[in-house]
Amino acid sequence: MTDTDFMKLAIEEAKKSVDAGGAPIGAVLVKGDKVFETGWSLVWPKKDPSAHGETECMRKACHKLQAINLTGYTLYSTLESCSLCLGCAGWCNLSKIVFGAYKEDTPDNPYELSDYHAEEHAKRFKNLEVVGGILREECKSLMSNIKNWSPVE
Numbered sequence: 001m002t003d004t005d006f007m008k009l010a011i012e013e014a015k016k017s018v019d020a021g022g023a024p025i026g027a028v029l030v031k032g033d034k035v036f037e038t039g040w041s042l043v044w045p046k047k048d049p050s051a052h053g054e055t056e057c058m059r060k061a062c063h064k065l066q067a068i069n070l071t072g073y074t075l076y077s078t079l080e081s082c083s084l085c086l087g088c089a090g091w092c093n094l095s096k097i098v099f100g101a102y103k104e105d106t107p108d109n110p111y112e113l114s115d116y117h118a119e120e121h122a123k124r125f126k127n128l129e130v131v132g133g134i135l136r137e138e139c140k141s142l143m144s145n146i147k148n149w150s151p152v153e
């Protein structure tokens with residue numbers, strides 16, 4: 001399985017979120033060549049501002065492991081990790097994040113810091129690598145069903 005293969009799985013998770021009335025953010029957590037956990041944005045369905053696709057995935061994985069340590073795991077996400085998700089990744093010692101669309105691909109997103117770039121900010125963490133742009137166009141097109149960062153019909 002390649003980064004592209006795992007990103008395709010994250011896109012499938014994102015579509016589940018959209019079907020539930022959420023944002024097109026999906027995530028899969030991988031160790032070695034196997035998917036360990038999945039997650040998708042439940043912010044609107046749960047009315048929980050911290051229930052991002054990535055945080056849901058990391059929460060479920062840590063619960064499954066009964067440990068707050070994701071060293072050796074890679075998280076694939078359809079959108080550039082926000083500052084909340086990057087912080088969560090740091091808290092659980094996640095090793096790597098691979099994302100699809102960049103925050104610039106969602107220009108109506110009012111919630112992210114203006115000078116924020118996950119790949120740059122990740123360097124502040126000891127052991128976290130972040131790589132963006134995998135299947136960027138496919139992930140970017142997923143974001144077309146949101147406006148002002150809210151679902152539209």
Ligand SMILES: [Zn+2]
Binds near residue numbers: 054083
């Ligand atoms: Zn986030």
